[in-house]
Amino acid sequence: MVTPVILSGGSGTRLWPLSREKQPKQLLALSGPRTMLQETALRLGGFADDQDGCDPTIVVCNAEHRFMAAEQLRSSGVAGARIVLEPVGRNTAPALTLAALAACAGGGDPILLVMPADHVVTDRDAFQLSVTAGLPAARAGAVVTFGIVPSRPETGYGYIRTGGRRDDGALKLVAFVEKPSADRASEYVASGQYLWNSGLFMMRASVWLKALAALNPRMAQACSTSFERAEQDADFLRVDADAFAACPSDSIDYAVMEKLAAHSDLCIDGVVVPMSAGWSDVGAWDALWDVMEKDAAGNASHGDTVLEGCENSLLYGGARLIAGVGLNNVVVVETPDAVLVVDKSRTQDVKKIVTRLKTEGRALADSHRKIYRPWGWYDSIDFGERFQVKRIVVTPGAKLSLQMHHHRAEHWIVVKGTAEVTNGEKVFLMSENESTYIPLGHVHRLANPGKVPLEIIEVQSGTYLGEDDIVRFEDTYGRAQDEGEKT
Structure with a gap:
């Protein structure tokens, strides 16, 4: 059987301000209604050949992203x-090693x-045909990498140099x-011997573990030890x-x-299968422009946009109107808390902006104004000295943790749905247009007992309004006190 392994640990800094560290590009719907993680998870839908169907998917992701990833799946x-x-990012080789250990468990x-998890493939059938073409080599013990047939001389990708064709077709x-x-x-490109490096691989789990143990024993040992000490946390495996x-x-x-070619004693071949399936790593805004639909002037747009006299540009909006006049080869990206304007030929440098924001300690590098939680989401819609206003949406059947605050009081107003409120020793229901006051120091909880999303407006007031002002007494989702979040 084939086990799909999705590596979902990237941060996507070159797609800021849409991609942030706490909600990176793989968790966003950039080029369609589904997120990139969802598209990746569905990429083998219906796959089967004469021997192999698909086992359940293994996803390796950052612990901070676990609830978003689980809900999207x-x-x-x-x-x-x-x-x-x-628990920390260690690049793709350790992530694959954890997946291989889980597959063999x-x-x-x-x-x-x-x-x-953060690649685009527009031709699923061609993708699956390439996977089928690589299976004989993988079954025989080779490590297969998929090389993308280049459509142009591209300087933003690494390349794979290929040799002659093997008996198995690779x-x-x-x-x-x-x-x-x-x-x-x-x-x-002119030589015909080079393919783009896709970052897609296929091999038996034991073959990867054998190769890593021989070529990088320190990494193999660290991964093995961390996996042996792993604990099950609800639906997640924590190494x-x-x-x-x-x-x-x-x-x-x-x-x-x-290193494989230089270690013939391992008896593990590295082979390449060409792929032409509308692939892109969507590494920066110009790459997203490449895969989006365009008008006659070469413009791509998303959201509420108006273009006048623009050419070869990308306008990517959210809630507000973006109007572009006379733009050429420009990218404009709007989010509720940041706007990016960049020459399309300089999109690789967006990561430098993220580095500067982090150096300055600005939260805009890490998180959006709208924050997703396992129970739903909240959006900080206004704030000032000693007050903050949030829009909170709780999914049906979900509830926040039982908690209290030392430094702030809260007012809750229900605008949609039904709320079950714990306020001190009282537990009661609230309907639309009803409200309650949570005094400082009161134990409280918000839950949605209904079948439609619950939406409330929360007004916080006090001397300190940070998300780490929380004492958590009980939590449905097993989160620790030190996760410091509105829950």
Whole structure:
């Protein structure tokens, strides 16, 4: 059987301000109604060949993203997914190792199809055909990488140099090549020997573990120790944080793939299967422009936009109107708390803005104004000295933690649905247009006992309004006190 493995640990800094550290690009719906994680999880839908169907998906993600990832998988109909949590980011090789250990935990040795969660593939049928083409090599013990047939000389991607064709139909892997200059990229494409490096891989779980143990034993040991000490936390598997923090950080390419050819004693071949499936890593705003529909002047737009005399530009809006006049090769991105304007040829430099924001300690680098929680979400719609106003939406059947605050009082007004309120020793229901006051120091809880989303307006007042002013007494979702969040 084939086990889909989704690596969902990236931060997507070059797609700021839409992508933030606490809600990165893979958890966003950038090019359609589904998020990139959802699209990735559905990419093997209906896949089967003469021997292999699909086992449940394994997702490796940041612990902070666990509830969003689980809800997105559930809402897209992906059943039985196993979610392994990384306490810290250590790049793709350790993440794949955790997935391989999880895949072998039941005594099997499935073929792993490794997919980054933040890529776009527009032709699912072609994608599945390429997977089928790589299966004979993977079954025989090779590590398969999928090379994208280049459509242009691209300097933003790494390349794979290929050799002759093997008996199983795959190409021999000769070398991985770093991002080239424009002239060198043109030479690569003209030669017909080079493919773009997709970051997609396929191999048996035992083959990956064997290769890593030989080529990077320190990483293999750290991952093994962290997995052996793992604990089940509700629907998630938490590996040991201390052991995983000691793991070296490296990519699949550097940790294993580039070293295979020099270690013939391992008897593990690296092979390449060409793929032409409308692939993009959507690494920056210009890459998103590439995959979006465009008007006759080459403009792509999202949200409420009006363009006059613009060419080859991207206007990506949210709640507010974006009007563009006379723009050429420009990207404009609007969110409730930030606006980005950048020359389309300089989108790789957006990460420099994120670095500056982090250096200055600004929260805009990490989180949006709208914050998702396992029970729903909240949006900080206004604030000032000693007050803050939030719009809170609670999904049907969900409830926040039982809690109290030392430094603030709260007023709750129901605008939609029915609320079950715990306020001190009283528990009561509130309907639309009803309100309650939560004094400072009162134990309280908000729950939605109904079948429609509950929406309230919360007005906080006090000397300190930070999200870490919370004493949590009980929590349905198993979150610790030190997670410091509005819950």
